[in-house]
Amino acid sequence: MVEKAAAPLRADAERSVRAILEAAERVLSVDPGASMEQIAAAAGVARTTIHRRFANRQALIEALATSAARQLAQAVDDGRPDTAPPLVAMHRITANVLQVKGAWTFALSLGDDPDSEAAALQLDIARRCVAVLARAQAEGLIDEKADLDWVRRVYYALIGESLHGDDSDADPDTLAARIIDTLLHGAGPRA
Numbered sequence: 623m624v625e626k627a628a629a630p631l632r633a634d635a636e637r638s639v640r641a642i643l644e645a646a647e648r649v650l651s652v653d654p655g656a657s658m659e660q661i662a663a664a665a666g667v668a669r670t671t672i673h674r675r676f677a678n679r680q681a682l683i684e685a686l687a688t689s690a691a692r693q694l695a696q697a698v699d700d701g702r703p704d705t706a707p708p709l710v711a712m713h714r715i716t717a718n719v720l721q722v723k724g725a726w727t728f729a730l731s732l733g734d735d736p737d738s739e740a741a742a743l744q745l746d747i748a749r750r751c752v753a754v755l756a757r758a759q760a761e762g763l764i765d766e767k768a769d770l771d772w773v774r775r776v777y778y779a780l781i782g783e784s785l786h787g788d789d790s791d792a793d794p795d796t797l798a799a800r801i802i803d804t805l806l807h808g809a810g811p812r813a
Contacts, residue, residue, distance in 0.1 A: 639675055641665045643689050643729075646682060651728035658682070684738065690722070690729035691743035697722045703750050708758035709802070715754065716781065716798035723785055724794075748774060763806055777805050 645665035649656045658679055662669040676682040701715030723730055735741060755770045755777075764773060780801045789797070 635675075638665075638667060638671060639685075642667060642672055642675060642682070643686055646686050647690075647726055647728050650683075650686075654728070683732065684735075684740070686729045687732045687738065687740040688743075690726035691740040691747075693722045693726065694719065694730065695743050695747055698747055698750055703754045708754060708761055708763060711754050712758065712802050712805075713795075713798050715751075716801050717794040719781060720784065720794040720797055723781065727785070751777065758806075773805070777801070780804055 642661065642665045646661045649661050649664045653660070658672050658676075659669050661682070662672045665672070672682065676685060697718035698715050700718050701711050701713075703711045703715060705711075706714065732740075751774050752770050755764060755773050758764050759766060759768065759770065764770075784797045784801055
């Protein structure tokens with residue numbers, strides 16, 4: 623069976639959905655059990671508006687996860703992972719990702735259904751991350767014997783720690799520089 627693509631939303635409907643998703647992120651990050659009514663109040667819309675856009679709470683949660691994953695994918699795209707020099711791409715992507723992850727902490731922490739669009743986007747992001755790391759490895763920035771999937775996991779952990787640390791409100795470019803420096807050089811003494 624061929625699925626019909628959803629019709630694009632009118633500008634006012636798109637603003638309404640964006641307001642609902644932003645409110646859901648704020649409300650659910652404080653109270654994961656918050657009701658649709660609480661989210662509607664935070665979004666400044668009627669409860670019926672939420673129910674018109676989202677069939678139920680689970681549909682809202684899935685839309686939230688998908689929206690955040692799309693923004694994360696766009697943050698990676700904006701870093702020009704395929705065309706910028708690897709070190710530049712890594713820095714840009716890291717700064718962009720820090721901004722998105724900082725704004726969508728709840729949505730990006732949701733366990734994705736492996737068949738969801740959000741999960742597919744996350745897998746593609748991981749694949750693209752490894753591709754950038756492979757380019758960095760080819761330029762001698764990463765040891766030729768390094769397991770790039772492990773390097774990706776360490777990179778993700780550094781981003782996560784940056785978002786939860788005492789300096790989580792620092793400038794994304796400053797944090798990105800620290801993350802990339804730590805990833806590429808560790809904490810050992812410089813030669």
